[in-house]
Structures are given as structure tokens and as C-alpha cells.
Amino acid sequence: xxxxxxxxxxxxxxxxxxxxxxxxxxxxxxxxxxxxxxxxxxxxxxxxxxxxxxxxxxxxxxxxxxxxxxxxxxxxxxxxxxxxxxxxxxxxxxxxxxxxxxxxxxxxxxxxxxxxxxxxxxxxxxxxxxxxxxxxxxxxxxxxxxxxxxxxxxxxxxxxxxxxxxxxxx
Numbered sequence: 323x324x325x326x327x328x329x330x331x332x333x334x335x336x337x338x339x340x341x342x343x344x345x346x347x348x349x350x351x352x353x354x355x356x357x358x359x360x361x362x363x364x365x366x367x368x369x370x371x372x373x374x375x376x377x378x379x380x381x382x383x384x385x386x387x388x389x390x391x392x393x394x395x396x397x398x399x400x401x402x403x404x405x406x407x408x409x410x411x412x413x414x415x416x417x418x419x420x421x422x423x424x425x426x427x428x429x430x431x432x433x434x435x436x437x438x439x440x441x442x443x444x445x446x447x448x449x450x451x452x453x454x455x456x457x458x459x460x461x462x463x464x465x466x467x468x469x470x471x472x473x474x475x476x477x478x479x480x481x482x483x484x485x486x487x488x489x490x491x492x
Contacts, residue, residue: 417490423467423479434462455489
């Protein structure tokens with residue numbers, strides 16, 4: 323609104339703006355003196371672009387045997403790439419075994435042998451004998467069986483309780 327009030331006060335600015343707009347209108351309507359370009363006429367008349375096809379040919383084209391059947395192939399998908407696949411992880415170096423201490427017996431000589439269930443196998447092991455991989459029996463008691471690996475890591479197995487132990491993979 324303030325701009326229109328300024329135009330009312332200064333009529334000569336309004337007159338100049340009106341003259342400029344009229345000049346632009348005249349130039350646009352007169353095409354700036356440039357008309358459409360003259361395109362060259364074709365040298366010869368175009369021939370009919372339709373190819374005559376007989377009814378028999380048309381029926382042959384539209385017959386069910388005329389269209390090839392898509393078959394599944396073992397070709398790789400053109401829209402699939404293995405470029406962005408993460409690298410395969412290295413094979414595991416350890417595995418878990420479940421062990422259950424099932425008691426022991428002692429011979430008349432004082433040698434103790436423990437009954438241990440490793441996964442699905444029942445073993446009878448003597449003191450100092452290997453159970454699985456590098457796990458050796460270090461102590462046999464009534465309620466517990468102590469096993470130690472080569473890195474001196476000790477695991478205590480309680481009577482009839484399942485314990486999961488990590489051992490090196492074969």
C-alpha cells in the first residue's frame with residue numbers, strides 16, 4: 323500500500339512505468355521483427371510407410387507358437403552384483419561343548435575315574451587324561467570335577483549340572 327501511495331504522489335514515475343510497459347507490449351506483439359524460420363520443403367513426397375501384410379501372415383504372427391516361451395535359466399541376474407557383498411567371515415576358531423559330570427569311581431589302588439557326558443558321548447576319564455581337545459581332568463571330587471586347558475583356564479563341573487565350555491575347533 324505504501325508503494326501505491328508513492329505512485330499517486332509522483333505521477334511522472336507512474337507515467338514512465340506505463341510507457342515502458344506499453345513499449346514492451348508493442349515489441350512482444352510485433353515479434354521483435356523475427357518471424358518463424360522458413361524450413362526447407364522435402365524434395366519428394368513421402369511414400370506410404372505401411373507394409374502390406376496378408377491375413378495368413380498376421381495369423382502366423384499372432385499364433386501361440388509364434389511367441390517364444392520364457393524359460394528359467396541358470397544365468398546370473400543382470401541386476402545382481404556381488405561387488406557389494408561383505409567378505410566371508412573366517413571360520414570359527416572355537417566351538418562350544420556341553421559337559422555333565424556324572425560321578426566317579428575309585429579302584430582299590432586309589433585311582434579315580436570320572437564319568438563325563440560330552441555332548442552326546444559318555445566318557446570315562448582318569449585323572450590327568452584329556453576329555454575334549456585340550457581340556458584335561460585336574461581334580462576329581464565327590465561333588466565337583468575340575469578340568470583345565472593348556473592356557474591354565476579352569477572350569478569346575480558340578481554333579482549333574484550342564485556346563486557349556488569353549489574348546490578350540492578341530
